[in-house]
Amino acid sequence: MAPKSRFTRLDAFTKTVDEARIRTTSGGIVTIVSLLVVLFLSWGEWSSYRRIVVHPELVVDKGRGERMDIHLNITFPNMPCELLTLDVMDVSGEQQHGVAHGITKLRLQPPSRGGGVIESNSLAQLHEKAEHLNPDYCGGCYGATAPANAEKPGCCNTCDEVREAYAQASWAFGRGEGVEQCEREHYSERLDQQREEGCRIEGLLQVNKVVGNFHLAPGRSFSNGNMHVHDLKNYWDLPNGMKAHDFTHVIHSLRFGPQLPPEVIARMGRRTAWTNHHLNPLDGIHQETSDPNFNYMYFVKIVPTSYLPLGWEQKSASASDGSVETHQYSVTSHKRSLMGGDDAKEGHAERLHSKGGIPGVFFSYDISPMKVINREERAKTFLGFLSGLCAIVGGTLTVAAAIDRGLFEGATRLKKLRSKDM
Incomplete structure (x- = not known):
């Protein structure tokens, strides 16, 4: 028999001979x-x-001086594109009147004709170039100062430039009767031709990441002191027999920041309800009215959100790491007639509305100081997997x-x- 080792006494796994088994x-x-x-x-x-699971974290948003993208697609079946204006303003004092860059207007047929698309015009390309005029021609601005963005400095060679000059002077413009440039371009005839049309406005806004609002209202806008004013003359003055405009609208989509990539949503699938949080609550909203004196307001609470995919920290800074910086939001809405009154028809006679204002659709947004980080992680580490595997084998064999x-x-x-x- 082989000599015993000093470790023999420490053997916790005693053996039996084959004959004893x-x-x-x-x-x-x-x-x-x-x-x-x-x-x-x-x-x-x-x-x-x-x-793969998604672990949400809540941190203080320390971003500074950032810009935020607003993607919108809204249809107004009873409002012509010629009258619809998009404006943006925020608490920092920045104002964007008649936003043109990145926005497209689609003229729509009247609802009675199916509401199909007539034509698409980029707002940045709607201004007349007046290239057919004599190079020495300098149109007058009819008492107003020529706009800074005029094609020819100090002149108003197109109807749009005259309208812009009037807006900067805080003057109402109307149909342009007696204005040479507008009569030459048949502005009033073109306006009357579009009276029964609808309009779809879609595109991208870039705004400061501070409290602010954007709205769609009739007529060209301008500032009068501390007041934001719209020229509503063409909205109210209708040709005889013409149906009044209103702000019935359909919000096809409205989001703040980019949408999650399709491959991310497909990968998440139904394994988690987190993607449901990114369903934009205003998508598909339909508001209908026949009152031209009607105002819709949406109060939006925006929460900055980051999506960090699995392994994002291991990718190089030069390559795309797959992370997405976007925003979630919640919303409450309010609507009222500009004529004032109460909600007795809805069973709330005690609810009173103030009188006055501008007809249109207004979106007021507020930014949360907190940020949500959704981080993709494995449910357990590799060491955890090995530990679980050993526990399964050992526990099962013991039982x-x-x-x-x-x-x-x-x-x-x-x-x-x-x-x-x-």
């Missing part, structure tokens, strides 16, 4: 069942290790050994009892 049918069945259980639980542990021992002992005692009876 007994193999039983019940032991074979327990072994097969335990192996199947180990395989099944090991597959579940592997699936759990491969599963199987106990069951086998119990079956063996039970069978042995039954045999002894039967032998005594015989």
Whole structure:
């Protein structure tokens, strides 16, 4: 016999010789069942290790001097594009009157004719170039100062430039009767031709990431002191027999910042409800009215949100790491007639509305100081997977050994009892 090692006394796994081992049918069945259980639980542990979960974190948003993209697509079936104006303003004092860059207007047929698209015009290309005029021609601005963006400095060579000059002077313009440039371009005839049309406005706004609002209202806008004013003359003065305009509208989509990439949404699938938070609550909203004196207001609370995919921190700074900086938002809405009154028809006679204002659709947004970070992570680490695998194997074999021992002992005692009876 080989000499004993000093570690022999420390052996916690004592052995038995083959002659002392007994193999039983019940032991074979327990072994097969335990192996199947180990395989099944090991597959579940592997699936759990491969599963990706999204862990939300709430932090203080420390971004400064950032800009925010607003993507909008809104249809006004009873408002012609010629009258519709988009303005933006915020608490920093920045104002964007008649936003043109990045915005497209689609002229729509009247609802009675199906509301199909007539033509698409980029707002940045609507201004007349007046290239057919004599190079020495300098149109008058009819008492107003020529706009800074005039094609020819100090002159108003197009109807749009005259209208812009009037807006800067805080003067109402009307249909342009008696204005040479507008009569030459048939502005009033073009306006009357579009009276029964609708308009879809879509595109991208870039605004400061501060509290502010943007709105769609009739007529060209201008500032009069501390007041924001719209020239509503053409909105109210209708040709005889013409139906009044109104602000019935459909919000096809409105979001702040980029949408989650399709591959991200597809990968998340139905495994988590997190993507439901990115369903924009105003998408598909339809508001209908026949009152031209009507005002819609949407109060939007915006929460900055980051999406960090799995392994984003391991990618180089030069390559796209797949992260998305976007915004979630919640919204409450309010609507009222500019003529004032109460909501007695809706069963709330105690609810009174103030009188006055501008007809249109207004969006007032507020930015949360907190930021949500949604981080993709594996459900467990590789070490956690190995620990779970060892626990499954060890635990299953231990329980199987106990069951086998119990079956063996039970069978042995039954045999002894039967032998005594015989």
